[in-house]
Amino acid sequence: MLSKGKFAVIGAGKMGEILISALLDSGSVKKEQFIATAKHQARIDVISKEYGVETTLDNAEAVRRANIVLLCVKPQNSIPVLESIRSELTENKLLISIVTSLTTAKMEAVLGKSVPVIRAMPNTPALLKAGITALSGGKSAQPADLEKAKTIFLSVGRALIVDEHHMDAVTALSASGPAFIFIIIEALAEGGVMVGLPREVATELVAQSTLGAAKMVLETGKHPALLKDQVTTPAGCTIDGILQMEEGGIRVTLIKTIVEAARRARELIEER
Numbered sequence: 001m002l003s004k005g006k007f008a009v010i011g012a013g014k015m016g017e018i019l020i021s022a023l024l025d026s027g028s029v030k031k032e033q034f035i036a037t038a039k040h041q042a043r044i045d046v047i048s049k050e051y052g053v054e055t056t057l058d059n060a061e062a063v064r065r066a067n068i069v070l071l072c073v074k075p076q077n078s079i080p081v082l083e084s085i086r087s088e089l090t091e092n093k094l095l096i097s098i099v100t101s102l103t104t105a106k107m108e109a110v111l112g113k114s115v116p117v118i119r120a121m122p123n124t125p126a127l128l129k130a131g132i133t134a135l136s137g138g139k140s141a142q143p144a145d146l147e148k149a150k151t152i153f154l155s156v157g158r159a160l161i162v163d164e165h166h167m168d169a170v171t172a173l174s175a176s177g178p179a180f181i182f183i184i185i186e187a188l189a190e191g192g193v194m195v196g197l198p199r200e201v202a203t204e205l206v207a208q209s210t211l212g213a214a215k216m217v218l219e220t221g222k223h224p225a226l227l228k229d230q231v232t233t234p235a236g237c238t239i240d241g242i243l244q245m246e247e248g249g250i251r252v253t254l255i256k257t258i259v260e261a262a263r264r265a266r267e268l269i270e271e272r
Contacts, residue, residue, distance in 0.1 A: 002028045002151060008066035010059050010081060011073035012036040012047045015098055018126050019070060020051055022155040025129075035062045063088040068148070071097040075268070078102050082110045089115045091140065096120055096149050100171060101268035104138030104164060116141040118149045121167060123175050126156035132174050133157065136164035172261030180257055185210055 007029065009016045020036065023029040034053035038044045044055035056062055063069050063085040073081050078099045089095060095117045097107060107117045117138040125131040133153035137146050146161055153159040162170060185206050192202030216227055232238045 005068045006066040007034050008062040008069045009036040010071050012038050016072035026155040035065055037062050059085050060088050067093050069095045075100050086111050094145050098122055101265055108138055114140045116145045121170050121175050124178055129156050131157035133159045134162045134170040136162055168262045168265040171265040172258045176261045
């Protein structure tokens with residue numbers, strides 16, 4: 001599906017570089033299929049040297065020569081960049097944006113023509129090919145376009161297609177989510193330190209336990225509550241720990257965290 005495409009990575013920053021690296025590692029895309037851009041020569045020199053792909057400072061040139069365009073720029077630069085490449089985008093090209101809160105409707109309005117656009121929301125664990133990406137298509141995007149985009153993001157973890165009205169929630173839960181998980185890992189590790197563990201040991205124990213618990217949810221398909229019950233023996237230490245968590249209001253706090261982050265994601269859309 002991807003072996004014959006020409007990819008323009010517009011804004012080869014952190015996530016743009018991750019996608020280049022992952023697609024090359026997957027073997028589904030060759031380095032000759034990429035042309036990457038950045039704002040500064042020093043950055044594209046790094047990308048060219050590291051991955052052997054073609055680079056340019058000219059976004060329009062990159063789009064002109066590609067049929068799949070990955071828009072990976074910062075949110076504040078997204079509209080000016082879209083305007084600068086608008087003339088090179090046609091109905092035969094696929095535009096995939098990973099710009100936070102940039103809707104397909106906004107992209108279509110800026111472009112002013114029937115270009116298939118897809119909105120993607122990956123997250124930072126993509127760096128280790130353990131990310132998850134949600135995808136939504138615009139008015140002109142066909143099922144085949146969404147499947148192509150899904151194949152791209154499967155190279156950095158899991159990928160799923162959602163209705164775009166869920167994207168604010170996706171942004172809060174999976175894009176911002178790793179930061180919330182890091183805080184939980186840090187706090188649990190601090191608890192380990194308080195009961196005598198060396199910090200490095202406590203952190204490794206918590207991180208691996210978090211990874212293992214997540215794999216159990218994903219691979220068994222069981223509800224987290226059922227898996228929690230399997231760990232919680234009568235009159236054991238786990239139930240005492242759970243009592244402390246409940247008294248501290250951890251469930252309400254985490255729910256409110258997602259609600260607030262989703263609200264802010266909606267504001268970002270309105271601001272743009």
